[in-house]
Amino acid sequence: MRSRKELADAIRILSMDAVDKAKSGHPGAPMGMADMAEALWRGVLRHNPADPHWANRDRFVLSNGHASMLLYSVLHLTGYDLSMDDIKNFRQLGSRTPGHPEKGVTPGVETTTGPLGQGFATAVGMAVAEKLLAAEFNRDGFPIVDHHTYVFLGDGCLMEGLSQEACSLAGTLGLGKLIVMYDDNGISIDGDVHQWFGDDTPARFEACGWHVISGVDGHDAAMLDAALVLARKETERPTLICCKTTIGYGSPKKGGTASSHGSPMGADENAAVRAALGWKDEPFVIPQDIKDAWDARERGAALEGEWKALFAAYAKAYPDLAAEFERRMGGTLPADWESVSSSAIARFDADKPKVATRIANRDVLNAIAPHLPELFGGSADLTGSVGTWHEKASRIGRNDWNGNYLSYGVREFVMGTVMNGLALHGGFIPYGGTFLVFSDYARNAIRLSALMKQRLVWVLTHDSIGVGEDGPTHQPVEHVSSLRLIPDLLVWRPCDAVESAVAWKVALESAQPSCMVLTRQGLTPQTRTEEQLEAVKRGAYILKDCEGTPEVILIATGSEVQLAVSAAEALAGKGRKARVVSMPCAELFDAQPAEYKENVLPRAVRARVAVEAASVDGWWKYVGLDGAVVGMSGFGESAPGDVLFKHFGFTVDHVVDVAEGLLK
Numbered sequence: 001m002r003s004r005k006e007l008a009d010a011i012r013i014l015s016m017d018a019v020d021k022a023k024s025g026h027p028g029a030p031m032g033m034a035d036m037a038e039a040l041w042r043g044v045l046r047h048n049p050a051d052p053h054w055a056n057r058d059r060f061v062l063s064n065g066h067a068s069m070l071l072y073s074v075l076h077l078t079g080y081d082l083s084m085d086d087i088k089n090f091r092q093l094g095s096r097t098p099g100h101p102e103k104g105v106t107p108g109v110e111t112t113t114g115p116l117g118q119g120f121a122t123a124v125g126m127a128v129a130e131k132l133l134a135a136e137f138n139r140d141g142f143p144i145v146d147h148h149t150y151v152f153l154g155d156g157c158l159m160e161g162l163s164q165e166a167c168s169l170a171g172t173l174g175l176g177k178l179i180v181m182y183d184d185n186g187i188s189i190d191g192d193v194h195q196w197f198g199d200d201t202p203a204r205f206e207a208c209g210w211h212v213i214s215g216v217d218g219h220d221a222a223m224l225d226a227a228l229v230l231a232r233k234e235t236e237r238p239t240l241i242c243c244k245t246t247i248g249y250g251s252p253k254k255g256g257t258a259s260s261h262g263s264p265m266g267a268d269e270n271a272a273v274r275a276a277l278g279w280k281d282e283p284f285v286i287p288q289d290i291k292d293a294w295d296a297r298e299r300g301a302a303l304e305g306e307w308k309a310l311f312a313a314y315a316k317a318y319p320d321l322a323a324e325f326e327r328r329m330g331g332t333l334p335a336d337w338e339s340v341s342s343s344a345i346a347r348f349d350a351d352k353p354k355v356a357t358r359i360a361n362r363d364v365l366n367a368i369a370p371h372l373p374e375l376f377g378g379s380a381d382l383t384g385s386v387g388t389w390h391e392k393a394s395r396i397g398r399n400d401w402n403g404n405y406l407s408y409g410v411r412e413f414v415m416g417t418v419m420n421g422l423a424l425h426g427g428f429i430p431y432g433g434t435f436l437v438f439s440d441y442a443r444n445a446i447r448l449s450a451l452m453k454q455r456l457v458w459v460l461t462h463d464s465i466g467v468g469e470d471g472p473t474h475q476p477v478e479h480v481s482s483l484r485l486i487p488d489l490l491v492w493r494p495c496d497a498v499e500s501a502v503a504w505k506v507a508l509e510s511a512q513p514s515c516m517v518l519t520r521q522g523l524t525p526q527t528r529t530e531e532q533l534e535a536v537k538r539g540a541y542i543l544k545d546c547e548g549t550p551e552v553i554l555i556a557t558g559s560e561v562q563l564a565v566s567a568a569e570a571l572a573g574k575g576r577k578a579r580v581v582s583m584p585c586a587e588l589f590d591a592q593p594a595e596y597k598e599n600v601l602p603r604a605v606r607a608r609v610a611v612e613a614a615s616v617d618g619w620w621k622y623v624g625l626d627g628a629v630v631g632m633s634g635f636g637e638s639a640p641g642d643v644l645f646k647h648f649g650f651t652v653d654h655v656v657d658v659a660e661g662l663l664k
Contacts, residue, residue, distance in 0.1 A: 017283040037074050122417045174238075539591070
């Protein structure tokens with residue numbers, strides 16, 4: 001019978017061989033963490049390789065995603081649909097084993113990782129989701145939601161500031177089913193980390209309310225087993241298991257050094273590793289007895305079978321709850337969603353007074369939240385300012401999980417990763433609010449949600465120089481354009497409550513993240529026909545038109561739409577024919593058929609003016625070289641918002657002058 005070290009060596013050898021074949025990759029961390037993986041995946045982790053989406057599976061997150069071959073190795077060895085050919089194709093075009101784990105590419109990968117620290121912080125969101133669903137759906141004798149979230153992370157993850165946000169929040173919330181295994185190998189790309197990372201990590205986590213198990217030999221199976229037993233017994237605090245390991249374990253020359261971190265071992269050292277480990281098989285050959293010892297399919301099927309029997313009994317006892325749980329985990333909207341969302345839009349009309357779109361956002365939530373139990377909100381310490389609280393909101397905390405709102409504190413980045421974790425876990429559509437200017441703090445989390453195509457909503461308010469007296473530090477200028485550069489992200493800048501409501505409807509029906517970019521100042525409601533209302537969903541539409549072919553087209557978003565309407569009216573008074581196009585979501589407009597785009601922005605009309613109180617750069621593709629942009633080419637100033645709009649040229653007279661200049 002094979003020893004557990006030999007079983008772990010299968011990970012080391014597979015990882016080393018795949019990196020060597022690809023001529024790139026990171027063999028050191030997989031070789032160092034192999035014993036940790038063997039202890040967790042063979043002894044503790046509850047999963048079913050035949051069903052990677054089983055609702056009550058344990059979640060595993062490889063936060064140090066550069067060690068991807070460790071994850072691919074255990075997925076292959078335990079029986080997931082990941083073949084040896086996939087392993088051989090590591091890091092190649094179209095491969096199911098990309099350089100870093102990617103959600104939706106490889107079966108069994110729970111989240112995309114690579115940017116260090118984000119896997120850990122995303123796992124916090126998964127653990128929050130488990131606790132929320134358990135509080136909502138479990139009944140006496142029916143623990144249908146009962147699983148752990150496990151994380152592997154390294155020194156690099158803990159150096160990232162995000163790790164402190166995640167550590168602090170998880171400890172404060174008391175996430176007892178979150179278990180983190182720290183690969184303490186003391187090495188990063190630049191060498192021995194103690195020269196720049198001298199933290200007392202156990203003390204740091206203890207100070208944040210964690211259960212810490214320190215001094216574990218990461219290559220001792222018995223110590224790892226004991227630590228995992230202790231971690232699972234702790235239910236009131238998250239656990240950190242500090243595992244002292246050797247990077248590149250098994251390599252005579254490169255083991256314990258930075259040279260094993262991010263480059264292939266090479267033929268000579270590969271042979272030396274095989275000799276040191278006593279591994280006699282050729283590359284990509286795993287002996288049958290080792291395969292059999294790793295195979296988790298039978299155990300996984302039994303575990304899921306037990307849960308299905310439990311759920312069947314639960315469904316008989318609580319049929320409505322069971323149906324709702326299945327709907328939520330399936331990601332489908334309620335049966336009455338169409339009528340709910342349509343009613344939410346219909347409640348806003350042009351007869352209402354001016355309202356800031358941040359307030360309109362709150363009004364939309366008041367309309368839809370009672371009908372969407374999966375909607376989970378929050379804010380980074382700006383609840384009263386950003387319009388994320390609604391009439392049915394209820395704040396959760398360490399001792400109360402029967403709610404739908406989390407105050408994240410001043411932690412924009414971890415808010416984004418927790419939202420990602422909630423969405424990835426299933427059962428929730430998360431949204432979170434902060435000022436647009438602070439989206440920079442969370443940008444990489446926003447990027448990963450777009451990369452993974454996760455349905456969640458960012459509420460980003462105080463969207464322009466209209467912020468006023470707080471000055472340029474709080475006045476977003478480049479942010480809207482910057483967010484629009486992220487693929488698969490819908491960026492909405494609505495001009496009134498109606499466009500805000502439509503934006504929410506589309507966002508909640510989309511299989512991708514959305515950003516609501518909203519104003520602090522009140523905006524004038526616009527009048528629309530039914531046809532125009534429907535066209536809002538297409539990202540841009542003709543809001544105001546003239547008789548016949550227009551001479552000039554004014555394109556605007558958000559607070560500048562009314563400015564464009566007033567400018568068009570002034571131009572009409574001068575005998576000029578102007579069209580106003582509201583473009584609340586450029587990404588949706590870009591995806592429309594050519595015929596629709598030509599109807600809205602006919603190529604024959606070359607005089608075009610874009611108006612937005614933000615960076616001008618992104619607008620040239622709509623106005624062309626013959627057009628003009630009224631926007632910001634620098635930072636703002638500290639003064640009342642109306643003074644700033646006039647100072648920077650966001651006036652009817654200036655827009656008219658620019659338009660007339662194009663018509664000469």
